[in-house]
Amino acid sequence: MREKIKIFKVLAVLIVFSICFYYFKEAKEVFYFSDIVSPYFSLGFLIISALLLGVVANELGLPSLTGYLIAGMVFGPQVFNFINNSDIKTLELINSIALSFIAISAGGELKLESLKKNVKPIGYITVIQSIFVLAGIFVIFYSLGRAGFLIKNMNSTSLLFFSIFLGVIAVAKSPASTIAIINEYKAKGTFTDIVLGITMIKDVVVLLMFSVAFAFARNAISGVELSAKFFLSIFSHIFISGVAGVIFGFLMIVFFKYVAKEIGIFVVLASFISYKFASIVGLENMFMCMVAGFVVQNFSKQGSVLIDAIEGSHLPVYVIFFSIAGAGLDFSSLKSYWVIVLLFVVLRLILIYWTTYFGAAVSKTVESVKKYAWTGFITNAGLTLSMVILIDKEFKDFGSILKAIVISVIAVNQIIGPILFKIGIEKSGEATKLNQ
Structure with missing residues (x-):
């Protein structure tokens, strides 16, 4: 019936x-x-x-x-x-506001207590996954290129950095998709906390990895001199984004405490303000918003107010963001690069699975994390796209090829990633809202 x-x-x-x-x-x-x-x-x-x-x-x-x-x-x-x-x-502005909203939500869902409790698995999995996924993808694609398979007509220096950038991109993931699935199935528990913690930290790790790789590539290919000042600017950029997030979070706390009206509308408005501020000043908006949500949740009594507001207004935001994201997916390069795209997607899946399993085993965390946490790290979108756009502009020898491949990879992963993570949440036993 x-x-x-x-x-x-x-x-x-x-x-x-x-x-x-x-x-x-x-x-x-x-x-x-x-x-x-x-x-x-x-x-x-x-x-x-x-x-x-x-x-x-x-x-x-x-x-x-x-x-x-x-x-x-x-x-x-x-x-x-x-x-x-x-x-x-x-519609980029509307999409960016939606992304800021989702980032605040991601930070708001992450509790300091769960971070402290799960610091070992979060740390081990993040480090092991970041190192071995990057290394694995780099070694395989660099070796294939040197042997003359798949990647042709590329000099050794370009091939080296092409492969390094592919490795960095393989580590990146999409916080937006992760938090959307967690919210839809109202997932709660150790498994969810660990996936969220890794998701938040990996955004910073990937940004650092990319910035360093980008600097060395510019030095080797374009002859731009490396300096301590450049590397200091990378760290200060992330640090200032974090500080801005803390200030932004405390300003939100003041509103929740003393105004406390039309909270849902305020969170959307705050998402717009954060996006515009980050654009003007040149900060990392996603990281800033995640820190702001984290501050509200963990350094005030207003965390439940924030989460209630997000739960009351997240549906239209997710619909807008992901439908526009779907419209922006481009499969046109699959025809030319389908073998590389397929190989990259499959190898990345395997590497993410084994590194997550190994990190979870070493940290002696719960069985569900070992078996299913890898499903939360498949999608990659916003940060990944930003990276390949910068690479395409800077490196003419391989930038356009890398961009075409990665855009197709994003399209594939955005389809399979949410489905796999939904299965992972259900298998972990932490989904409190299932299909009836």
Whole structure:
């Protein structure tokens, strides 16, 4: 009986979706929309479509996030082009605000008590994963290039840094996807705390690894001189972002304590302010927002207020962010580089699995972390994309090839990552909200 109800529910949603699709198409053909209005009209349709496909995905036992991503892919530039590349660029501000909101949420979910309790597994897994995933990907792709397989027509210096950058990118992950799945399934427990802790710390680790690799590559290829001042600027940049996050967090505490009205709207507004401030000053917005959420949760009595506000308003934020992210996924390079992309995705999965298992075993943490924590480290998006854009601009010998490969990798991982992590959370026994 339950299965029949599920089938009817899916069919009903698909019928409503088809009606929306038909009338949106008609409206686009009948009415003229200016370049200013068109992106927001398209976004409105995308939100409705994503919500409906999220329901379908959920009924089929998949994360709602998968439905949001699929809606973006289907109606984005790759298929129907209802929301085109120009629209996506116009909507960057909304997307960035949503990302700031998710980062505050990630910090707010992380409790100092759980960090202290799980410091060994978080530390061991982060270090082991970062070193051996980078080393493994580097050795394999550098060796293939030297042997003349897959990577051709690249001089030895370019091949060296191409492989190093691939290794750094393999370590990176997407905090947004992780926190979205955790929130959807209301996951709580040791497994969830450890995955969240590693997710937060790895953002800083990857940023440092990339900055150092980028500096050495510029010195070797472009002849830019290395200096102690440059490396000091890297550390100070991250440190100042962290300090800004602490200040931002305490300002949020003041609002929660003395104003305490329209909290959900305030968190969205705070996300906008943090994004604009970080853009103007040149700070790491994701890290700053995570620190701010962490401060509110752990250094005040307002942590529950923040989490309640996020839980009350996260649905539209996730729908907007992941549907636009889906529209921005680009599979066009798969045709040219599918072998490299497939090899990278598979090798990365294997390396993440074994390094996570080994780190968890060495730290003697719970069995669920050893077996399933690796599923929380598959997706990679925002920071990864920022890195390859910088590489493409700076290194003409291999930048465009690396960018094409990594964009396809991101697209693949954004599809498989949330599904694997949903399975991991369920297997760990920490999902308190499951599909009925």
